[in-house]
Amino acid sequence: MNLIKNRWNFIKPNLELQKSxxxxxxxxxxxxxxxxxxxxxxxxxxGNFINSTLNSFHDPYQMKDMDKAVQRIIxxxxxxxxxxxxxxxxxxGITATSLLILFFREMNVDASYxxxxxxxxxxxxxxxxxxxxxxxxxxxxxxxxCGITAVKExxxxxxxxxxxxxxDHHQLSGNLPEAVAILxxxxxxxxxxxxxLAGVGIVFKLIKSLRSAFKEMGMPQEKIPNLKKHLDLVSLxxxxxxxxxxxxxxxxxxYGLKEIGKTSKxxxxxxxxIVGINGREITVTDVGFLIGPRINAAGxxxxxxxxxxxxxxxxxxxxxxxxxHLDSENRRxxxxxxxxxxxxxxxxxSQCHVENNRAxxxxxxxxxxxxxxIVASKIVEEYNKPxxxxxxxxxxxxxxxxxxxSFHLYESLQKCEDFLVDFxxxxxxxxLTIKSEMIDKFKDYFQTVAAEVLNKDDxxxxxxxxxxxxxxxxxxxxxxxxxxxxxxxQSNPPPLFCSRSVEIAGEPVVxxxxxxxxxxxxxxxxxxxxxVGFNFSYLINEINSDDSYDIVYTxxxxxxxxxxxxxxxxxxxxxxxx
Numbered sequence: 001m002n003l004i005k006n007r008w009n010f011i012k013p014n015l016e017l018q019k020s021x022x023x024x025x026x027x028x029x030x031x032x033x034x035x036x037x038x039x040x041x042x043x044x045x046x047g048n049f050i051n052s053t054l055n056s057f058h059d060p061y062q063m064k065d066m067d068k069a070v071q072r073i074i075x076x077x078x079x080x081x082x083x084x085x086x087x088x089x090x091x092x093g094i095t096a097t098s099l100l101i102l103f104f105r106e107m108n109v110d111a112s113y114x115x116x117x118x119x120x121x122x123x124x125x126x127x128x129x130x131x132x133x134x135x136x137x138x139x140x141x142x143x144x145x146c147g148i149t150a151v152k153e154x155x156x157x158x159x160x161x162x163x164x165x166x167x168d169h170h171q172l173s174g175n176l177p178e179a180v181a182i183l184x185x186x187x188x189x190x191x192x193x194x195x196x197l198a199g200v201g202i203v204f205k206l207i208k209s210l211r212s213a214f215k216e217m218g219m220p221q222e223k224i225p226n227l228k229k230h231l232d233l234v235s236l237x238x239x240x241x242x243x244x245x246x247x248x249x250x251x252x253x254x255y256g257l258k259e260i261g262k263t264s265k266x267x268x269x270x271x272x273x274i275v276g277i278n279g280r281e282i283t284v285t286d287v288g289f290l291i292g293p294r295i296n297a298a299g300x301x302x303x304x305x306x307x308x309x310x311x312x313x314x315x316x317x318x319x320x321x322x323x324x325h326l327d328s329e330n331r332r333x334x335x336x337x338x339x340x341x342x343x344x345x346x347x348x349x350s351q352c353h354v355e356n357n358r359a360x361x362x363x364x365x366x367x368x369x370x371x372x373x374i375v376a377s378k379i380v381e382e383y384n385k386p387x388x389x390x391x392x393x394x395x396x397x398x399x400x401x402x403x404x405x406s407f408h409l410y411e412s413l414q415k416c417e418d419f420l421v422d423f424x425x426x427x428x429x430x431x432l433t434i435k436s437e438m439i440d441k442f443k444d445y446f447q448t449v450a451a452e453v454l455n456k457d458d459x460x461x462x463x464x465x466x467x468x469x470x471x472x473x474x475x476x477x478x479x480x481x482x483x484x485x486x487x488x489x490q491s492n493p494p495p496l497f498c499s500r501s502v503e504i505a506g507e508p509v510v511x512x513x514x515x516x517x518x519x520x521x522x523x524x525x526x527x528x529x530x531x532v533g534f535n536f537s538y539l540i541n542e543i544n545s546d547d548s549y550d551i552v553y554t555x556x557x558x559x560x561x562x563x564x565x566x567x568x569x570x571x572x573x574x575x576x577x578x
């Protein structure tokens with residue numbers, strides 16, 4: 001087996017800025033370079049990042065239309081109008097809906113919610129739902145994590161005599177819908193400094209503004225909700241939506257993960273118990289792979305209402321009942337996903353010219369619409385090419401698309417809009433609707449678009465390495481300092497270091513539940529350290545003590561029975577003479 005899996009890109013150090021950060025913040029040059037590698041280019045920003053507090057948030061009233069949104073909502077409250085929150089069926093939309101429901105409930109405001117079904121209604125506002133809301137007496141609709149492209153629906157709402165407030169973070173298109181207020185930091189004339197909030201992050205800004213308004217109106221402090229406790233939902237939606245963990249999202253994740261750990265919400269407590277993470281520090285990985293998928297399972301296979309009920313209930317028995325249901329749904333989702341993944345892999349082998357094509361586009365009437373997005377992500381991981389999977393149902397197909405760093409999905413779909421009924425999304429993820437008869441033409445044209453942007457090297461997975469260092473530099477103190485940059489996630493990845501010409505010291509051993517991992521000691525002449533390679537058990541037959549290797553890894557703190565030590569988590573390995 002060839003040990004080289006990826007292109008290794010060594011990020012060029014900025015020695016001058018390194019020195020400035022190191023001296024100004026009292027940190028090591030290595031930690032300083034990590035900050036630089038994450039796009040931080042001045043001392044103030046570096047200090048705010050590494051020392052951020054809950055007071056570091058921007059003023060929410062800097063967001064365009066925030067004053068209009070607050071005034072309209074307060075008018076609804078005073079007039080006792082029926083408010084409907086219209087959400088999306090993913091974790092971001094579910095947490096945003098739940099957050100607003102909980103806030104209104106604490107303020108004794110009559111608010112209901114509506115989340116469309118993925119299979120029957122699809123993403124975003126739809127006319128049937130709007131008509132139903134009007135029949136229920138709704139006067140004001142607040143969208144969360146959707147609505148920015150609903151031009152037709154916005155017009156219909158106005159004609160029906162309903163008001164609309166849009167809160168969304170998805171890609172802006174040409175025309176904006178008619179609305180009382182649009183909260184979207186990406187608007188050209190919006191002065192809000194941070195442009196990458198998730199949908200739940202924008203809702204958090206809205207309720208912060210409402211809280212301030214109630215305070216100014218003379219409401220007693222004890223009757224105004226404390227929002228810190230709701231950072232559990234804000235961080236959950238932000239992390240699960242793979243929003244960049246920089247700027248305000250970094251603060252949300254940093255403090256929100258702590259709130260998940262000590263949450264008083266019955267639903268989150270039940271989920272933590274079911275997935276076995278009660279009583280310990282909660283991580284980004286826990287959210288991304290344990291909590292998030294179970295909340296997502298509701299909207300993928302059925303109705304997302306169950307997840308909103310889970311996150312908003314005060315009843316522990318009900319919470320455990322719903323959590324068990326979602327856990328069961330998630331297992332069912334995994335089985336469906338595995339079946340589709342096997343079929344997609346077989347289709348790639350038989351139908352795709354993987355060497356020549358720059359994208360993978362496949363369709364089938366056998367695929368569950370709620371699962372193809374996850375499968376598309378896994379295909380991107382395996383082939384590092386933009387991937388679109390289309391679930392066909394009669395006259396129409398609905399597709400999920402996932403991208404790679406060197407390719408902008410939404411902009412590429414714009415070039416193909418003549419073939420599509422509808423589409424939306426952003427650089428890395430998008431959804432589309434297409435007439436079944438147009439799928440083949442769309443496939444051909446999208447391949448042409450991809451070929452204009454991507455070359456063969458773009459389709460080889462690249463590892464961005466923060467620095468080359470000797471093992472002796474990675475002591476416990478430095479590793480703890482590096483962790484101050486966390487929590488790590490999208491756009492703030494775990495640090496990657498390279499140590500060169502290491503030798504295998506002693507005998508590597510295979511470990512793990514299914515013997516899938518490897519543990520070994522490595523020696524670069526400066527220090528001997530333990531390396532753990534998750535899903536690297538095949539190396540047991542590929543490496544030997546006669547050769548030396550270059551390794552790429554992330555340093556981690558291993559905690560066992562009250563003791564802590566530095567361990568290296570293997571990311572890639574190659575022979576040192578290559």
